[in-house]
Amino acid sequence: MISDPAAELRSRGLQVTAQRLAVLRTISANPHVTAEAVTSEVRAEIGSVSVQAVYDALATMVEVGLVRRIQPAGSAARFEDRVADNHHHLVCRDCGCVVDVDCSVGAAPCLTASDDHGFDIDEAEVAFWGRCPRCQSATDPQSASQGADDPLTESTPHHKENKNE
Ligand SMILES: [Zn+2]
Numbered sequence: 001m002i003s004d005p006a007a008e009l010r011s012r013g014l015q016v017t018a019q020r021l022a023v024l025r026t027i028s029a030n031p032h033v034t035a036e037a038v039t040s041e042v043r044a045e046i047g048s049v050s051v052q053a054v055y056d057a058l059a060t061m062v063e064v065g066l067v068r069r070i071q072p073a074g075s076a077a078r079f080e081d082r083v084a085d086n087h088h089h090l091v092c093r094d095c096g097c098v099v100d101v102d103c104s105v106g107a108a109p110c111l112t113a114s115d116d117h118g119f120d121i122d123e124a125e126v127a128f129w130g131r132c133p134r135c136q137s138a139t140d141p142q143s144a145s146q147g148a149d150d151p152l153t154e155s156t157p158h159h160k161e162n163k164n165e
């Protein structure tokens with residue numbers, strides 16, 4: 001959590017504006033929030049703000065390293081203020097919720113590639129895909145035992161191929 005958003009902005013050489021403050025506060029309070037959700041939160045807080053202004057603020061803060069942007073395959077980009085620790089994410093295939101998971105204990109072992117091909121590696125994008133506990137219990141055969149051949153109208157393919165890669 002960011003305790004003093006204004007100081008964080010200044011420390012990165014960014015001008016402190018009401019929009020940037022609101023964007024940063026929203027991200028801090030809602031880790032892995034989408035730009036769309038940031039926009040509606042910011043509007044609730046400081047009134048009318050253009051979508052473009054919010055996207056600009058997000059892009060600027062990502063650029064200076066104040067905010068991290070992640071984009072799970074098939075999902076909208078998400079933003080968080082937990083930066084520079086190379087943590088990874090658990091993503092639910094069904095509801096799309098995102099949860100932080102620390103890298104293996106120690107100094108980001110996943111950054112040690114078996115062959116770095118001369119790259120100066122600073123991040124490993126690791127996403128763990130599965131189904132969150134809530135989605136598991138929602139389709140738990142024991143809790144949904146009535147109507148055994150109830151067609152699962154809402155079921156989505158569990159294996160989405162990463163077709164945009
Ligand atoms: Zn889920």
Ligand SMILES: [Zn+2]
Binds near residue numbers: 080087099100
């Ligand atoms: Zn995270």
Ligand SMILES: [Zn+2]
Binds near residue numbers: 104108111
């Ligand atoms: Zn790791």
